Amino acid sequence: xxxxxxxxxxxxxxxxxxxxxxxxxxxxxxxxxxxxxxxxxxxxxxxxxxxxxxxxxxxxxxxxxxxxxxxxxxxxxxxxxxxxxxxxxxxxxxxxxxxxxxxxxxxxxxxxxxxxxxxxxxxxxxxxxxxxxxxxxxxxxxxxxxxxxxxxxxxxxxxxxxxxxxxxxxxxxxxxxxxxxxxxxxxxxxxxxxxxxxxxxxxxxxxxxxxxxxxxxxxxxxxxxxxxxxxxxxxxxxxxxxxxxxxxxxxxxxxxxxxxxxxxxxxxxxxxxxxxxxxxxxxxxxxxxxxxxxxxxxxxxxxxxxxxxxxxxxxxxxxxxxxxxxxxxxxxxxxxxxxxxxxxxxxxxxxxxxxxxxxxxxxxxxxxxxxxxxxxxxxxxxxxxxxxxxxxxxxxxxxxxxxxxxxxxxxxxxxxxxxxxxxxxxxxxxxxxxxxxxxxxxxxxxxxxxxxxxxxxxxxxxxxxxxxxxxxxxxxxxxxxxxxxxxxxxxxxxxxxxxxxxxxxxxxxxxxxxxxxxxxxxxxxxxxxxxxxxxxxxxxxxxxxxxxxxxxxxxxxxxxxxxxxxxxxxxxxxxxxxxxxxxx
Amino acid sequence: xxxxxxxxxxxxxxxxxxxxxxxxxxxxxxxxxxxxxxxxxxxxxxxxxxxxxxxxxxxxxxxxxxxxxxxxxxxxxxxxxxxxxxxxxxxxxxxxxxxxxxxxxxxxxxxxxxxxxxxxxxxxxxxxxxxxxxxxxxxxxxxxxxxxxxxxxxxxxxxxxxxxxxxxxxxxxxxxxxxxxxxxxxxxxxxxxxxxxxxxxxxxxxxxxxxxxxxxxxxxxxxxxxxxxxxxxxxxxxxxxxxxxxxxxxxxxxxxxxxxxxxxxxxxx
Numbered sequence: 106x107x108x109x110x111x112x113x114x115x116x117x118x119x120x121x122x123x124x125x126x127x128x129x130x131x132x133x134x135x136x137x138x139x140x141x142x143x144x145x146x147x148x149x150x151x152x153x154x155x156x157x158x159x160x161x162x163x164x165x166x167x168x169x170x171x172x173x174x175x176x177x178x179x180x181x182x183x184x185x186x187x188x189x190x191x192x193x194x195x196x197x198x199x200x201x202x203x204x205x206x207x208x209x210x211x212x213x214x215x216x217x218x219x220x221x222x223x224x225x226x227x228x229x230x231x232x233x234x235x236x237x238x239x240x241x242x243x244x245x246x247x248x249x250x251x252x253x254x255x256x257x258x259x260x261x262x263x264x265x266x267x268x269x270x271x272x273x274x275x276x277x278x279x280x281x282x283x284x285x286x287x288x289x290x291x292x293x294x295x296x297x298x299x300x301x302x303x304x305x306x307x308x309x310x311x312x313x314x315x316x317x318x319x320x321x322x323x324x325x326x327x328x329x330x331x332x333x334x335x336x337x338x339x340x341x342x343x344x345x346x347x348x349x350x351x352x353x354x355x356x357x358x359x360x361x362x363x364x365x366x367x368x369x370x371x372x373x374x375x376x377x378x379x380x381x382x383x384x385x386x387x388x389x390x391x392x393x394x395x396x397x398x399x400x401x402x403x404x405x406x407x408x409x410x411x412x413x414x415x416x417x418x419x420x421x422x423x424x425x426x427x428x429x430x431x432x433x434x435x436x437x438x439x440x441x442x443x444x445x446x447x448x449x450x451x452x453x454x455x456x457x458x459x460x461x462x463x464x465x466x467x468x469x470x471x472x473x474x475x476x477x478x479x480x481x482x483x484x485x486x487x488x489x490x491x492x493x494x495x496x497x498x499x500x501x502x503x504x505x506x507x508x509x510x511x512x513x514x515x516x517x518x519x520x521x522x523x524x525x526x527x528x529x530x531x532x533x534x535x536x537x538x539x540x541x542x543x544x545x546x547x548x549x550x551x552x553x554x555x556x557x558x559x560x561x562x563x564x565x566x567x568x569x570x571x572x573x574x575x576x577x578x579x580x581x582x583x584x585x586x587x588x589x590x591x592x593x594x595x596x597x598x599x600x601x602x603x604x605x606x607x608x609x610x611x612x613x614x615x616x617x618x619x620x621x622x623x624x625x626x627x628x629x630x631x632x633x634x635x636x637x638x639x640x641x642x643x644x645x646x647x648x649x650x651x652x653x654x655x656x657x658x659x660x661x662x663x664x665x666x667x668x669x670x671x672x673x674x675x676x677x678x679x680x681x682x683x684x685x686x687x688x689x
Numbered sequence: 690x691x692x693x694x695x696x697x698x699x700x701x702x703x704x705x706x707x708x709x710x711x712x713x714x715x716x717x718x719x720x721x722x723x724x725x726x727x728x729x730x731x732x733x734x735x736x737x738x739x740x741x742x743x744x745x746x747x748x749x750x751x752x753x754x755x756x757x758x759x760x761x762x763x764x765x766x767x768x769x770x771x772x773x774x775x776x777x778x779x780x781x782x783x784x785x786x787x788x789x790x791x792x793x794x795x796x797x798x799x800x801x802x803x804x805x806x807x808x809x810x811x812x813x814x815x816x817x818x819x820x821x822x823x824x825x826x827x828x829x830x831x832x833x834x835x836x837x838x839x840x841x842x843x844x845x846x847x848x849x850x851x852x853x854x855x856x857x858x859x860x861x862x863x864x865x866x867x868x869x870x871x872x873x874x875x876x877x878x879x880x881x882x883x884x885x886x887x888x889x890x891x892x893x894x895x896x897x898x899x900x901x902x903x904x905x906x907x908x909x910x911x912x913x914x915x916x917x918x919x920x921x922x923x924x925x926x927x928x929x930x931x932x933x934x935x936x937x938x939x940x941x942x943x944x945x946x947x948x949x950x951x952x953x954x955x956x957x958x
Binding site (some may be wrong): 129182184185186454456677 | 940
């Protein structure tokens, strides 16, 4: 029977069910987790003996840039990236190349080799949605979805300036359906619009030109709309002033704003049975916090500003973050934050590409190399780990590298090992610039994260935060049969042997998707079906009609026709709508 | 030193990717083992013996191995790629990537070389007796750092982007060069006996370049410092009177790049 498997006697880490390394058997039938298998089922079931191994739900990445126009621009800009990492074809897999911006197929295989089964693309410009979906459908192995960039969208800016929250909500719900995207992403709100005139905004209360809307109004408005619609995930915020020394102040102010907005997730889905309430608690999900936690006033007195932010996050319950760690080495910076990438290319003299997505947003790409010898880079390395280690409750944190901005996703195993091993951190401190130690508080941290913490930050909490916990990130009955088996014996784990940890995290012994073994010791064994999730939110018909009148009128500013705007379902692999109902 | 002689035995259609022709790969192999080394031609792999007759066995190590390549090799790419020691003598012309990423040893081409000769070379000597095309000792597409050590000698002319991104080592050109000679130079030495066209040493931040002929269009970011004559850099001598410039000011406020230009050949500067 396809997708029927038993994983026996492993040490299971399933935080959504409060299972912490207990010896348990996992039963999966027809791709879904079940409580047990009948004798008849057992006959056809594949059995894996996981004695002395670590068993976790399949990895879920809630913020990665692996599909869409700017990833493609990165590939075109970086011919040199192609020969740094290559993969030869096999009978079932394609060849591929690229270290920081790998080709589509290679992205899927590499994620799968690390035990990941679900990845969300963090920024989809509406006009580029069709193209993004085309790339996503070509990425094998992974269930995917994308976040729609709305922080500098002309309609959003106009509606939120006018305070017309109903039309704003109608627009968002229509856009999600039109472009088959999953959640709201907000990048340098109000600032990217100014970038069209070579400017930016530098504070939360600085109005941009023409629309005269402030970042504060955009963040407030989008958060309110998000909860009004009952979206699966929190409003996904890339705060203003990213990459500028001293920006932690702006970030702190931005985080405080949503304090009183209650999360109202309203999804018509079947939930996997879990012990912990799997619905999200937060209304704002701050991304790549490290890049928004710079202290000092210039690059000379640059220091970590993570501590004041994590102090605030520890004192409150309404924030969840992902880290944006820097594992050193090659990266390709790419973001919808056009001005910040321009600053970066001026700083480094690096290659620079920039796009204005008419009426909607912008973006920039610039290759970057993080060096241990560089004072600022080494401090950034320490800051990324601070973002995770200084937050007491791992349910408020998610591990990412903002791939490929801080570094490619293939370096996750390094980050996990730094989190788990103080000795590894000490070793890295000894290799890098003294600023890392002098200008951060990481050196004083002796916390070593457990496999349970890692499971929260790479599976359980990621799923919960983005509203996928009804089927991902747990072994609750009814969840998707996605499993990672690492060859790590929790009873014999020695965090001083960190190179062993890195190896084990890099190549999962088994990656199981929908109850099928898709990758075994780094070898792709089958190409599973994949799905693309999107949000199908509804608003009262009258509101949608009113809003569409505006859209059709303003569409004369677009360079193409209204009928060519939507992304048809055929561009998606197994389109899977998540119904969200705002009328109730 | 053991000598292996390769002689082209067929007319080569699609170009052959012969990066196995190095003393490093041959070392410790006898005639038949060398014959069975695989090379790519388009999408297919063939043994070396499909294109070359092999005579002799290799030495026990790369240092002990000398390779002589005879016949029409103008459609053979990547000879001597990544070689670290030993010697290769090509008696005719070669296709692209000869001596690319070479780390040591000696590679002599008695004819012409196509583009990318000595790309990102780290050490050793690459001597081309004829002309070379584009990207001699240059960084690969998209990369920042080109040649970082060793020496490339081109007796004839070279084309565009010679020494792009060079950070160490020396390139000596007997004839003329094309456009963008030494673009983004940040170390090392480029000495051109003949003329250059334009964008010479553009975006240079460090290193030394000498042009003994005429520069058709001089880069605007260079500042005149003084005159010097009869330059000498270790064993490389450049006789004559030179104007010394620092640059490229378009890239950095305190440029450390030095550009010497023959005074007599560039009276208008």
